[in-house]
Amino acid sequence: MPASTPEIIYQLKDVAKTRSSNGYTFGLRVPSLRICRGEKIALIGESGCGKSTLLDLLAFILQPSDVGDFSFCAGAAGTVDIGAAWRKQKRNRLAALRKAHMGYVMQTGGLLPYLNIYDNINLSRRMLGMPADDTVENLAKELGLVRHLYKLPDALSTGERQRVAIGRALAHRPAIIIADEPTASVDPFAAEKIMSLFIGMVEERNITVIVASHAWRHIKQLGLRRLAHHTRRSTDGRMTETVVSG
Ligand SMILES: Nc1ncnc2c1ncn2[C@@H]1O[C@H](COP(=O)(O)OP(=O)(O)OP(=O)(O)O)[C@@H](O)[C@H]1O
Numbered sequence: 563m564p565a566s567t568p569e570i571i572y573q574l575k576d577v578a579k580t581r582s583s584n585g586y587t588f589g590l591r592v593p594s595l596r597i598c599r600g601e602k603i604a605l606i607g608e609s610g611c612g613k614s615t616l617l618d619l620l621a622f623i624l625q626p627s628d629v630g631d632f633s634f635c636a637g638a639a640g641t642v643d644i645g646a647a648w649r650k651q652k653r654n655r656l657a658a659l660r661k662a663h664m665g666y667v668m669q670t671g672g673l674l675p676y677l678n679i680y681d682n683i684n685l686s687r688r689m690l691g692m693p694a695d696d697t698v699e700n701l702a703k704e705l706g707l708v709r710h711l712y713k714l715p716d717a718l719s720t721g722e723r724q725r726v727a728i729g730r731a732l733a734h735r736p737a738i739i740i741a742d743e744p745t746a747s748v749d750p751f752a753a754e755k756i757m758s759l760f761i762g763m764v765e766e767r768n769i770t771v772i773v774a775s776h777a778w779r780h781i782k783q784l785g786l787r788r789l790a791h792h793t794r795r796s797t798d799g800r801m802t803e804t805v806v807s808g
């Protein structure tokens with residue numbers, strides 16, 4: 563393979579997810595999506611358009627309703643047929659892939675309230691049996707969290723907690739980071755600062771990042787590739803469909 567050929571991490575073709583509740587149906591359709599190693603991808607759209615749904619499909623958290631092709635290349639492990647893994651209900655295999663290769667910054671922060679900041683950041687490393695080293699301290703320095711390391715999440719501001727969530731997603735050195743509105747609950751000024759810090763950190767580490775956000779303006783300045791999406795609603799409002807590709 564020539565050195566210039568980009569390594570494809572995600573390849574999706576005709577993948578769909580339908581979610582229904584209380585007579586309302588939402589459908590996400592992905593006719594075609596390809597994400598290469600080192601890319602920085604943004605999914606920008608209004609509330610309810612399916613950003614979290616797509617990220618959860620890419621993190622193997624949600625099972626797709628239909629799959630034409632869904633493959634994932636996890637470095638040394640080679641290409642994995644994610645559609646087949648779901649069909650065979652290989653949930654442990656999917657969870658293991660996620661743990662080993664991905665960091666997830668959740669929309670709600672998702673910190674464990676009973677663990678201090680150090681242990682929250684160290685969680686993924688501990689779960690993977692990685693040795694104790696200075697990773698957590700170094701991340702805390704970069705994220706401006708050193709004086710908070712031995713506090714519980716409750717004692718931190720929202721922006722500080724979001725920085726902890728970013729540290730936790732990075733600590734086990736994943737190849738991919740999926741970030742669902744990592745700056746959703748802070749003011750626009752803080753959001754811009756946290757997002758620049760976050761993108762700077764993933765760039766430095768050559769991590770592939772997929773980030774969902776409402777705010778395109780400052781994300782554009784950071785050089786992310788925006789996925790195209792189109793949402794339409796039925797006239798009675800009971801059916802919504804979003805088509806994403808890129
Ligand atoms: N567990 C679920 N069961 C049924 N429908 C769901 C479920 N979760 C989400 N939905 C619906 O799927 C649609 C897309 O939701 P999703 O959370 O992906 O949107 P989003 O773009 O992330 O929105 P936000 O910006 O508010 O986070 C919404 O209409 C939502 O009501």
Ligand SMILES: [Mg+2]
Nearest residue numbers: 613614669742
């Ligand atoms: Mg969401």
